[in-house]
Amino acid sequence: MSLSHRKKVAAVARFHEWLLTRLEQNRSIELPAPGPTEVTLLTYFFLPKNLSDEHFLYLEGAIRETWRQCGLLTTVIVTNEITDAMRAFAEPFGRLVELQEEKSLIPGRLNTMSIDCNARLADRFHTRYVLLITEDGFPIRPGIGRYMDGIDFWGSPVGGDNWISRLRAHFFNCHEMLGSFSLRSKRLCRMVQEQWNQQYCKQDFTRDLYEARFCTHTLPLRSYPYRKEIQFPSVHEAALFSFDSTNLRSVKVMPFGFSGVRAFRILEAQFKL
16 A cells, blocks of 8 residues: 555545544534525435445534534435435434435446436425535535525536636636535526436436536536526635635635545644534
8 A cells, every 4th residue: 555545544534533523423412403494405325235334424424514514404315225324314303304215326436426416416306405415525614595695506616716717717607616515506407407318318428427517517618508597606706615625725714615535634724623
């Protein structure tokens, strides 16, 4: 095992330790007040059966931390197989937590999640917005209300804020963002679904069809009605929503959330999470 790989494994272990500590804290305190009724919390969870229960603890930690920061939200877990651990988590909350089984999700194949997002995400929730999280991408402070302002997709920006990205944004309304931690409007999800079913569902799967890139890059460049209708934030505004470490942007203000363990490590060191 290389030194860089050992460091990555150690970083993930430290993050999981933090997450499990927060999970125990969140389980032991009173549940927060209800959050915005216009938002559904949704997450995809599809792992091999031998890893499912262990990693579901991390996902539960991310869900409860999101509730802590945003208030209790109607929650949907889309999974390839509903396990006893999922049922044990969901049952005490009644209709607040819904488990949706989707057999087309294949562990290890992220494109199956992207296909489901493009084709069926719009039908998986019934509110004005959907907040997508993962076990390593979720809110770390309150403030979801400021993002419910007519913008159709919030996520960590891909690429820097330079003249090329500004020019592309100006002419094509193209603001590529990551989707693992993102807030999306029902309107956007419905338009994505329509475009997918009409034109893209039978194409060979390529990088341009991965769900977040499809929403924020492919469709704006290829569909005039879509880019005319959908509203995106600026790169600067998106960076305040979510921090992702791949672009190594400086962080002067604590973002609403993060995407990825490395991003969490940077924020933890700077803001003492």
